[in-house]
Amino acid sequence: MSFRALVVSEGPTGQYERHVTRRTPAELPPGDVLVRVQYSSLNYKDALSASGHHGVTRRYPHVPGIDAAGVVVESTNRQYKPGDAVMVHAAEFGANVPGGYSEYARMPAEWLLPLPDGLTSRQCMAIGTAGITAALCVRRLQEQAVQAADGEVLVTGATGGVGIFSVALLARLGYRVVASTGKPAARDLLQHLGAAEVTHRASMQDFSEKALLKGRWSGVLDTVGGASLSTAIRSMHYGGVVVCCGNVAGADLVLTVYPFILRAVRLIGVDVANCPQDQLAGLWTDFGSLWPLDQFAQFIRECTLEELDVEIDRTLHGGRIGRTVVHVAGAQ
Ligand SMILES: NC(=O)c1ccc[n+]([C@@H]2O[C@H](COP(=O)([O-])OP(=O)(O)OC[C@H]3O[C@@H](n4cnc5c(N)ncnc54)[C@H](OP(=O)(O)O)[C@@H]3O)[C@@H](O)[C@H]2O)c1
Secondary structure (H helix, E strand, O other), X not given: OOEXXXXXXXXXXXXXXXXXXXXXXXXXXOOOEEEEEEEEEEOHHHHHXXXXXXXXOOOOOEOOOOOEEEEEEEXXXXXXXXXXXXXXXXXXXXXXXXXXXXXXXXXXXHHEEEOOOOOOHHHHHHHHHHHHHHHHHHHHHXXXXXXXXXXXXXXXXXXXXXXXXXXXXXXXXXOOEEEEEOOHHHHHHHHHHOOOEEEEHHHHOOOOOOOXXXXXXXXXXXXXXXXXHHHHHHOEEEEEEEEEOOOOOEOOOOOOOHHHHHOOOEEEEOOOOOOOHHHHHHXXXXXXXXXXXXXXXXXXXXXXXXXXXXHHHHHHOOOOOOEEEEEOOOOO
């Protein structure tokens, strides 16, 4: 048996190349469950992995895809049997072991989750790591007791995968959401998701050396890092909460301690890859019951393994809006 997969490898000139090639089960890693992958998705982390970013993927050739949903084909674990509908988004999957851009994937059973009630494999991949990250970030804001009545909440990178879900979930919970984006043309789309105000990302980046800026936000959900995150932290109301999960705009954070010791600002980090599975399962259940997925239809595009190359470049250049679902192999 052989099957299709998108393989990223280092070319003769040091450039990373992506090709859809045929592989065999012998090339899959060890694990007790073999899954026929129906859908995967494209996250920013996948784009990094697919372009030779050694901070994400240490060794190449490599098959990216940190999300996958499909059907169990073989299992030596009692928890899963052939025919079970499952999905995976776990620490090393697609980062340092072959991932979801492959018609077959093998992994330890503990990386798998049963497909949540009420969701198809395609819907799960439309949500994917991005949607679950947004849900976890919103949960962290709620745990810190940021209330809708406290004031405005800022979402940065609003048209990205994490961004669109963050805007929509916060708006649905009653927060007044200000969406920061580099794509002014996406204003109507973001308002449709529930943003009360859409602002250009340039106006949310302060490069001065001021330790504190005029307080505006009770909460911030930052998906981009860099100057946007530094500006947001300096622009918090007293006791405000910043949840940070991304670094698209940069990993450096230029700050003083003053927002923390004069305004009691709280900065909360989020890491989905190593979040306990039971916490993630609860977030997936919410997507199956609480959140109206129809709302996101116009933010979800679908591509094949062959079309991924272009989508990956678009993602690396920040030109994508919403989520990309990858149709890997036949699905109901
Ligand atoms: N910590 C975790 O567990 C976790 C989990 C998932 C994702 N992440 C991280 O979260 C971030 C977003 O992931 P994603 O999958 O949503 O990515 P994505 O779909 O590619 O979206 C990223 C968005 O960031 C904005 N952006 C792009 N370049 C920018 C720049 N130079 N400066 C400021 N904003 C820029 C763009 O939105 P606008 O044009 O609307 O501004 C873009 O759509 C990534 O850094 C990813 O690694 C972390």
